[in-house]
Amino acid sequence: MDKIQFLREGIRNIRTVGTITRSSRFLCSKVLSLSNLNDSKCIVELGAGDGVMTKYILRAMPSDAILFAFEINPKFCQILRIIKDPRLHVIEDSAENLEHHLDKHGFKQIDTVFSALPFVMLPDHVSNAIVASCHRFLKPLGQYLQIHYSLLEKNLYKSIFGHVDITFHLLNIPPAFILACYKAA
Ligand SMILES: C[S@@+](CC[C@H](N)C(=O)[O-])C[C@H]1O[C@@H](n2cnc3c(N)ncnc32)[C@H](O)[C@@H]1O
Structure with a gap:
């Protein structure tokens, strides 16, 4: 999917897509640099869009791990299914x-x-239920990484994980925050 098609999909479904541009490669690299996928067995991506971050995750994850990519938009799912990776x-x-x-x-x-x-x-x-279920299923010291364009939702993560580390990243349109949380051991 090219940038114009993503823009159209974003405008048409702004309430669920939440943006009109996909994450930049700089933002994707930054998010991946904050994670450690060594020895992972099960990785989850929520709101995979057209797969920009998905491809970075696949590149970084072990060959025997599984990535579950959740996406509600049928057009984005069609594009995600083109990625041929078992x-x-x-x-x-x-x-x-x-x-x-x-x-x-x-x-x-x-x-x-x-x-x-x-x-x-x-x-x-709904937000609470989703983050709480991620927290429940994460392994001890498992990591939750979230991209946001504002800090309005910061307390959602604080209330569930107890803490949140925030990184601001300029090289994205719009500039983005990466919120990182760990499940206590
Ligand atoms: C901000 S876009 C991010 C797309 C892509 N991951 C990126 O970084 O460019 C958010 C995505 O979440 C999807 N989405 C919204 N609500 C969802 C839900 N309840 N479950 C799964 N995906 C959802 C939207 O369709 C959209 O593709």
């Missing part, structure tokens, strides 16, 4: 149903969650 499972469903899909595939624990979900656009109870 480690990638594209899940055309809401992140709210994380537990159901982990169960179905026999996974009880997640090593790392990458999320670009536009929580600012979602009702508070």
